[in-house]
Amino acid sequence: xxxxxxRLKGFTALGLSCLAAVLGLFWLFFILVDVLVHGVRALxxxxxxxxxxxxxxxxxxxxxxxxxxxLITSVAALIGVPLGVLGGTFxxxxxxxKPLARFISILADxxxxxxxxxxxxFVYALMVKPLGHFSGWAGAVSLAIIMIPVVLRTxxxxxxxxxxxxxEAAFALGAPYYRVILQIVYRAGATGILTGILxxxxxxxxxxxxxxxxxxxxxxxxxxxNEPIASLTVTIFQYAMGPYENWHQQxxxxxxxxxxxxxxxxxxGRMIIRWRYGKR
Amino acid sequence: xxxxxxxxxxxxxxxxxxxxxxxxVVVIVMGLxxxxxxxxxxxxxxxxxVGFLTSTDWDPVRESFGALTSLYGxxxxxxxxxLFAIPVALGIAVFVTEVAxxxxxxxIGVAIELLAAIPSIIYGMWGLFTVAPIMxxxxxxxxxxxxxxxPILGVLFEGTPMGIDxxxxxxxxxIMIIPFTASIARDAFNLTPPIVKESAYAVGATKWEVIxxxxxxxxxxxxxxxxxxxxxxxxxxxxxxxxxxxNNHQITTSLFDAAATITVTLAxxxxxxxxxxxxxxxxYLALILFAFSFVLLAVAKFLLLxxxxxxxxx
Numbered sequence: 401x402x403x404x405x406x407r408l409k410g411f412t413a414l415g416l417s418c419l420a421a422v423l424g425l426f427w428l429f430f431i432l433v434d435v436l437v438h439g440v441r442a443l444x445x446x447x448x449x450x451x452x453x454x455x456x457x458x459x460x461x462x463x464x465x466x467x468x469x470x471l472i473t474s475v476a477a478l479i480g481v482p483l484g485v486l487g488g489t490f491x492x493x494x495x496x497x498k499p500l501a502r503f504i505s506i507l508a509d510x511x512x513x514x515x516x517x518x519x520x521x522f523v524y525a526l527m528v529k530p531l532g533h534f535s536g537w538a539g540a541v542s543l544a545i546i547m548i549p550v551v552l553r554t555x556x557x558x559x560x561x562x563x564x565x566x567x568e569a570a571f572a573l574g575a576p577y578y579r580v581i582l583q584i585v586y587r588a589g590a591t592g593i594l595t596g597i598l599x600x601x602x603x604x605x606x607x608x609x610x611x612x613x614x615x616x617x618x619x620x621x622x623x624x625x626n627e628p629i630a631s632l633t634v635t636i637f638q639y640a641m642g643p644y645e646n647w648h649q650q651x652x653x654x655x656x657x658x659x660x661x662x663x664x665x666x667x668x669g670r671m672i673i674r675w676r677y678g679k680r
Numbered sequence: 681x682x683x684x685x686x687x688x689x690x691x692x693x694x695x696x697x698x699x700x701x702x703x704x705v706v707v708i709v710m711g712l713x714x715x716x717x718x719x720x721x722x723x724x725x726x727x728x729x730v731g732f733l734t735s736t737d738w739d740p741v742r743e744s745f746g747a748l749t750s751l752y753g754x755x756x757x758x759x760x761x762x763l764f765a766i767p768v769a770l771g772i773a774v775f776v777t778e779v780a781x782x783x784x785x786x787x788i789g790v791a792i793e794l795l796a797a798i799p800s801i802i803y804g805m806w807g808l809f810t811v812a813p814i815m816x817x818x819x820x821x822x823x824x825x826x827x828x829x830x831p832i833l834g835v836l837f838e839g840t841p842m843g844i845d846x847x848x849x850x851x852x853x854x855i856m857i858i859p860f861t862a863s864i865a866r867d868a869f870n871l872t873p874p875i876v877k878e879s880a881y882a883v884g885a886t887k888w889e890v891i892x893x894x895x896x897x898x899x900x901x902x903x904x905x906x907x908x909x910x911x912x913x914x915x916x917x918x919x920x921x922x923x924x925x926x927n928n929h930q931i932t933t934s935l936f937d938a939a940a941t942i943t944v945t946l947a948x949x950x951x952x953x954x955x956x957x958x959x960x961x962x963x964y965l966a967l968i969l970f971a972f973s974f975v976l977l978a979v980a981k982f983l984l985l986x987x988x989x990x991x992x993x994x
Contacts, residue, residue, distance in 0.1 A: 427855045495699070522711065
């Protein structure tokens with residue numbers, strides 16, 4: 401009797417956990433299918449090749465936002481990647497095992513999750529308010545700030561995995577530490593670092609909040625980083641909240657493109673990790 | 681551990697360079713605190729700390745500001761999100777670690793991580809155009825006609841269901857944080873030594889009893905850390921909430937009312953702030969949010985320290 405009761409209880413609990421997993425998968429498919437169905441309808445050459453038309457008129461596209469997004473993200477990567485990789489190198493090599501390295505790496509872990517909108521207000525105070533205008537640079541800097549701790553931590557972890565004996569072999573040949581790092585350690589950790597960079601780009605490519613008050617938005621085509629510049633995400637927000645049906649359409653189109661881009665980066669990143677570092 | 685080499689000058693330069701790069705993290709954290717503090721100083725001076733935290737005013741015309749409405753919205757959406765997310769996330773973790781056959785574990789783990797990779801603005805779009813209408817049309821009227829009839833619980837479900845409200849925001853938010861909680865719980869469950877579980881099986885425990893009495897107690901600290909981390913995430917989430925919460929500074933008992941969180945207030949009003957004290961008050965909100973989530977994330981990080989990390993870490 402008691403045994404049966406225990407079996408029943410176990411059965412129910414495990415059944416509920418299956419249900420939870422199904423629910424998790426359900427949300428994923430719900431969102432993906434929803435974005436796909438709405439987004440595919442909005443995809444057209446015009447979406448990529450034309451600039452927005454005045455509000456309320458039919459037609460137009462989001463060329464300005466695609467270019468702007470690409471520009472902001474690339475500049476952010478140009479700032480964030482070197483700082484992150486070098487910083488991670490310091491933690492894993494020169495400061496390895498020292499309290500300072502521990503401290504910085506914990507701090508980095510914390511700010512990885514700090515609300516991104518706070519970063520936006522920070523950069524606003526630093527770069528927008530003093531200059532008196534929004535700018536693409538400010539947007540890129542806020543994305544870079546979000547990127548640095550991500551790249552730094554992955555670099556640190558990847559380099560820690562490189563066997564110490566490898567370095568000793570190089571030291572034994574008389575190589576100074578910087579050469580060992582540049583020619584041995586980086587080479588051994590290259591795929592891992594690259595994956596970290598890919599994932600960090602995936603992370604910032606979908607960020608909206610920090611761009612709202614830094615790069616702001618621009619309904620005209622612009623590649624001038626000194627001016628407000630359009631980004632896909634801010635445009636999605638503006639268009640989705642706006643009253644026009646074709647704005648909503650274009651917002652869905654942009655959502656689809658950005659989702660596919662990010663999922664692609666994430667999947668490629670995970671595949672590289674699995675291929676390089678085995679099943680984990 | 682470093683060999684006693686004669687330091688090469690280039691090596692000195694390179695180490696200084698990497699050291700400076702790693703310091704950017706420290707500079708960012710310090711900078712955030714200092715800059716936000718300086719920018720919000722006029723508001724701190726004018727409204728005080730307790731006064732600001734307890735005032736329900738948010739009136740740009742009279743230039744009187746308080747954080748309570750935003751704090752309330754943040755608290756309610758976060759609590760709802762955790763309530764919805766934690767059971768599901770733990771269920772997923774149990775499923776992936778203990779129940780699922782081997783060939784399913786990988787794919788489901790990946791699927792959950794993809795859920796985490798989807799940017800929050802997509803959750804916002806989906807919430808606004810798909811979830812909100814469903815909530816307004818079916819779920820909220822249903823809740824109103826069932827739970828809404830109950831004597832005390834009823835106040836939670838008053839008003840006209842519009843779909844743009846606290847409940848929808850909490851739901852969307854919960855789906856966003858499920859992956860974080862689930863993957864941390866999964867990693868924590870996986871740390872339970874197999875030998876301990878096997879001993880429990882050997883004395884005749886069922887699978888559920890092993891999970892409940894061995895795995896969960898063994899990993900409760902890390903699971904709690906995961907919950908705190910998700911809490912930190914939920915607090916600071918902006919776009920997913922901005923789409924489906926409206927931006928209405930009010931304290932309401934009904935979950936079917938629009939409200940405002942700190943993040944939504946910032947997202948909607950920051951570029952429109954037309955007076956210095958208005959802007960300073962917004963910075964003040966950002967400072968509160970930053971300080972709060974920083975502390976929470978630090979606590980989570982402490983709870984999640986792996987046992988081996990606590991000792992000397994080579």
